[in-house]
Amino acid sequence: MKQVIFGLALLLAVGTAHAETLKVATWNLGWHMSRTEAATWIKKCSGPFAKNPQTGQWEPATAGKPGWELEWGRDAPIAWDIARWAPCDVYQANFEIVPVTEAAYLKRTKQIAAVIADRLQADIIGFQEVSGEQAIRDVLPENGKDYEVCAFENFKVQRLGFAWRKELGAGECAYETSISLPHLATELQVRPGYSLALTIGGKRFRVLNVHLKSSCVTPVEAEPGSPRGALAGDNPHCQILQQQIVPLEAWIEGASESSDRLIVLGDFNRAIWHELHLTGPVRTDGSDPASPLGNSAKVNSLIEEIDDGAPASSDLSALVEHCPVSSAAEIACAVAEAPPDKAAWRAATKTLAATDVLGCRNPVGLDHILVGPGLSAKEAVKVPLQRLGRTLSANATHPNPILALSDHCPLVAKIGY
Template sequence: MGRLTRPDPRPATIRLLACAGWLVAALATQGAMARTIKVSTWNLDWLTARAPGDPALPRDLPHRSDAGLRQLAAYATRLDADIVGFQEVDSPALAARLFPPSRYRIVMSDDHVVQRVGLAVATGLTVTRHPDISEFDVYPPDAPHHLRAGLDVTIDDGTASLRILIVHLKAGCRNAAPADRRPACRTLARQLMVLDDWIAQRQDEGVAFLVMGDFNRNLTPSDPFFRQLEADGPLTLTTAGRASPCWGGTYFIDHILLGNQARAWLRPDSLRVLIYDAQDPAQAPNLSDHCPVSVGLDMP
């Protein structure tokens, strides 16, 4: 993986992250009093062991083979992150195929959707779980489908702690204005109110915090939705001013946001995207339509 480049200011142009190769070594520790941890978010694209034709799955969903799982696991090894927030995974057992118990503890949301969110945390870090943020499911109880809950945990390395929220928000409103009346935009706006409340609570508590996941939104510092989230205090949008090379190039919808002390922990120029070796859409059924996004944090 290489250093990110700033996108061309012209809206019709996408400039890409320059990828010089894989990041094969863990980020180095800066000073005796700091520990650098690598934090990543990765949407794994309907990672499920359910049989084709299961009523909970889309009819055209390709079946993930054992070879495909091994391929994903190889990328998880190359990612080599200490904390991975993942989305669209059906069970802890499947997550453990990518993030083995010898190195990671798996924590997942308790909702009953197929596309659950979760966290893989390196051994040696303590995990304290908080109640899931079920309020992200803004649909009524009798809705035929439901939205994903958020996973809320605190990670502690024995010296410092970090509150983490994993999200997977409603698709279909990547760029529209808050006043857009399409159902997807109205749903996303309601979810962002829930997220705004969670962020405001963390700002009031003064704890270091991080929100990461699939926002399904091209967040920028000037985006009205992002500005709403900053109403109670400044946030660092680690993907700001950058574009991704994933599957040929796009603007980010997978984001990592930092608040309070965690903003000062961000290692400069550490934003990376792990791209797949074969930039061939035929590989997508065995891989994912998202690539892992990561940053380094120098925890005190």
């Protein structure tokens, strides 16, 4: 069922919100590593590579091009363990790779810590694209002395983690393997979910952190002859995301029945608001999304499939996202969430990505916060990075580059419980 109305329902719920609130945030930190890992990565990328004439691959060598000068990409012919190490083209300026220094990376970690301390001030933070627990501690104020931290160390390097204030008590963290699609070949498997369980005010909270398959962002992009963005189409990325829907919904339904409060947050890599504002059936066969998904049917709308209201304990509300930098930013934010067409969506995104507005390359549409029954919130707010979202190359007067904190801006919400 279409749930565009749930934004209004949340606004009405504010008036009866509980006295207690949690400030919850989600932030994709963009291939973020610990300082120790970053130092090793910098050495690897600074080292020489030579092309093997037999295999056609670029391989580490005693002489040749540094990794910073190679042409990277999803299928680049480079001998590189992408499951363990970020590619060398993470930081770019004007589409050119920016070589990283340890001093620049240290400055970036300190700047992230300052944003978390001064502007997020969150009780619970779900991180995406972090290499592990130490990578999180490096960007928490005072190395996270006031936070509990958990993250997993297996799977691929773009991992998930949590930080939460110690006064909330001990938590239980677990990765949710089913969302990684373990039935696929190893190279095709995607990121698992990661959950945190806490007891707050006598209530058991479950928080699920997700980073779903990329490159199937919005149905607004789908056009005749082009499957891009069509969740039920032939785009291979959308086909992978399609397979994550059933295990994601199964986790949500199970967790909702075994806990008192439920929050789902993270990088969905999907503009769920676009799904809600478009017309059309949730499933290709027109069946009820609350019923089991048949083998012949595919899902057109991820959010309406996982949030079908059955069972009632799993009924989620997506928090409307605001960009309170300026009135122009708020207008662009609203257009980006409900664009009349692809051109309007791209124009609004470009406006928001500017360094005097939000400043992150992926300003809106990917990151979301959803809350279950018993929780109330007015909105989710994008925290602007502005100039901190840009990367600049080193030059003669500045021997160290300036590194973007992330290509995502943090998303924060005050949630009443």
